[in-house]
Amino acid sequence: MIQSGLLIVRGVSVLQNKSIISSLSSLGTNLTAVSVSNTQVRCYAARKGYRKQREAKKVKKEKVKISFSEKVRLEKEAKLRSRHGILKFDDSKKPLPVDNVWVQMFYQWKVYSFKEAVQCHRETHHPEMYNKPQEKLNVRVELNMEGEKKTRLLDDFHRVVAMPHKFDMGEERTVLALAKSPDIQAVARDAGATLVGGVELIKEIQTGSIALTDFQTVVAHPDILVDMVCLRGLMKKKFPNPKNGTLSPDLEKAIDTYLNGLKYSAMKNQFEKDFGLIETFIGTLDMDINHLEENFASVIRDIHKMKPKRDGEFVRRCLLWSPPVVERLKVDYSVYLENDKGKDEETDEDEEVEKVAVQ
Template identity: 30%
Template sequence: MRKHGKRFNNIVAAFDRDALYAPADAAAIVKKNATAKFNETVEIHIKLGVDPKKSDQNVRGTVNLPHGTGRSVRVIAFAKGDAARAAEAAGADVVGEADLIERVKGGFADFDVAVATPDMMPSIGKELGRILAQKMPNPKSGTVTPNIGNAVREIKSGKVEYRLDKTGIVHTIVGKASFDEAQLAENLATLLDAIVRAKPSAAKGTYLKSITLTSTMGPGVKVDPARIKATATTA
């Protein structure tokens, strides 16, 4: 059994880990509990009432967080000509076509997100399918688009992707512990509203089964799913 240190145990003793909190209250508790010596990332883990094995119950999308993520995101762009110049102007860290494909094949992996224009996808799929794996550009996440400059700008400014894993859980981030409580609460509300709106029509029963908010080194704080439904439907 894992043993926690004095700092962690003192944090846990300061709030009720079994209680279900309103989103804003949970964000405030997580921020208060982020006492590590670095700027912790605030993460969310959402158990959904869907069957991840069924394609018609897949949950995947993107959302622009109003206050960004607080992270510096490295973006590479596969594009040619005017599209390549647009990606560079938008702030892409590396832009290329066949040369960039070869660079990634050779082991280059110092990036967080890959974007591409549609005409580049046949070559990318053939050459980099296994290498890129989950970083493969995808139209559903907005990373395959003819408007590649806009895609780069959105990602750089705080666009995050959410997707269901094999166990039916969505894991993503909502900001940094350095954000103030209102910024974290607004980012959290925006993300959860997007996930509620992304509910597959084939999903039956309870959709939001459990929601846990935490920081990198802090304990999980439970969010009340019932309050998320009320917020989302009245927004």
């Protein structure tokens, strides 16, 4: 198409355009050839949010300063998150070692009897080695926190278990005992209760003459429970309860448990909610090995009382260790577990106590 001495050539390449110009020049024509592409240009709206993103990139982001403690917390949280999925240790698919020397990571952990594990720790803490024969003997118990239904998990729990053989817990404990009968009050005093009283003591607590914060635990006999109802709001979690042993007809046993018993807590992992962990200690290495074993059995049996009514294991693994040695020895705990019948009998006893308290 020719317009006013201008030749517009559409849809041709640059090389074709040059050939056309050269051919026209040879003919002596005074025309100018212009190549116009067939590319269509259309205006579309920007993607939603694109402009905001572009503007946000231009803005300089200010660095937020965090404290050292917050930095440590974030690093610890990142470390826990990176370990997600490896807390629930299971080496059942690995082979058993066949020699007396093996690479631990490729074989199942050796399972020791309790006495064998204690003896191993005593050898490492001997005066000729670490020279700490009186070091604490720690217990690490790993739990399966699944409830009766897999969609429900057990709550964290805190318990106190009586130790057959006492040892220094490293803290002073205070117990407030309440009972109506003067004879029971005398028994409570002999058991070592910090403060013992009856109805008159309840009135002093109401008026504020006695502060409940001065006592770690409050134990009571069922005969005074009716008079204690007015203190439920003040005591809250400290209010005596037969489930944790603070409301009991055997006040002497309850006081001894909370004065000399072992406190432990089962806590769910922050990222693996079905993994629970208990870390406590059951004595020192210089104690009689039979006494240590009885203390260990008491702790394992008390933990097993919290097992929900479902199939499968509750205690996943039990390890013994003693600082400064980092070696943990796997212990066979199943030999100390009682049958479910004994557990049901204890539950029935608690229900009877509750019925007596209500009456």
